Amino acid sequence: MGGHTEVFLEKGASVYAFEWDEESLRIATERLRGYGERIKVYPYNFTYIKEVLQKEGVYADGVLLDLGLSSFLLEGSGRGFTFQKNEPLDMRMSQELTLTARDLLNRLSEEELGNVFYKGEVPKARCFAKWLCKKRKIKPLNTTFDLVDRIREFYKPPKKKEKDLFALVFQAIRIEVNQELKNLELALKNLPDILKPGGRIAVISFHSLEDRLVKRFFKKDERLALLTKKPVRPSQEEVRENPRARSAKLRVAERRI
Ligand SMILES: C[S@@+](CC[C@H](N)C(=O)[O-])C[C@H]1O[C@@H](n2cnc3c(N)ncnc32)[C@H](O)[C@@H]1O
Structure with a gap:
């Protein structure tokens, strides 16, 4: 800005x-x-x-x-960078980028998704990816709250630790979408x-x-x-x-x- x-x-x-x-x-x-x-x-x-x-x-x-x-990007862009609001899972900082967070989450193979989480230091990265891939066959992920629900369902984190975990998973995906x-x-x-x-x-x-x-x-x-x-x-x-x-x-x- x-x-x-x-x-x-x-x-x-x-x-x-x-x-x-x-x-x-x-x-x-x-x-x-x-x-x-x-x-x-x-x-x-x-x-x-x-x-x-x-x-x-x-x-x-x-x-x-x-x-x-x-x-501005985090709170005002409506592009799904924050887990605090329900927004489309986009996460592209630049409009030149073609793949959105939604594309990655619904299309990457189990191994690729596991690598994204692993590189982002998300706990139980590969198990989480495997589980997500099973779940997305029943209902694809579309919004930030869909992702928040899945994280809660898989990790069952204590209320106190929830935000850190959401932040870590969101960050891992954002890093990949934007090739940071x-x-x-x-x-x-x-x-x-x-x-x-x-x-x-x-x-x-x-x-x-x-x-x-x-x-x-x-x-x-x-x-x-x-x-x-x-x-x-x-x-x-x-x-x-x-x-x-x-x-x-x-x-x-x-x-x-
Ligand atoms: C922390 S903010 C910068 C704030 C700015 N220094 C200020 O004082 O207002 C980071 C900005 O870098 C931009 N950005 C991130 N990666 C970029 C890249 N690879 N090329 C160009 N801009 C990038 C983001 O879109 C974002 O607006």
């Missing part, structure tokens, strides 16, 4: 911004209208950052990847090439699967020096103001000169 971008612009930077969701892009563009030529907005997957900047003939002082979902880990890996690989010497990459991630990937990449890539031994976490005050920040981790690396 252009929040970070606006801060960079306020500080005098020029920003090349990437957002693959049309609606979020429209809102951000409107918000940033007053900054003229210093903001360029691209309706693309951030895996295209290198391609675009090279075409523009630009090297960056810094790149920020703020991963995952915005509050693959996109992150592809983007990271190219970022050092478009940085000026001394330029920085900062990544804010919201779950351990992403964070692990970022941490490993920053350690392994010889073009980079790690600036954050430990991830930067939000202060208590920030979490109070914005509870969704509670799982955020920021890691930063610098391009060696």
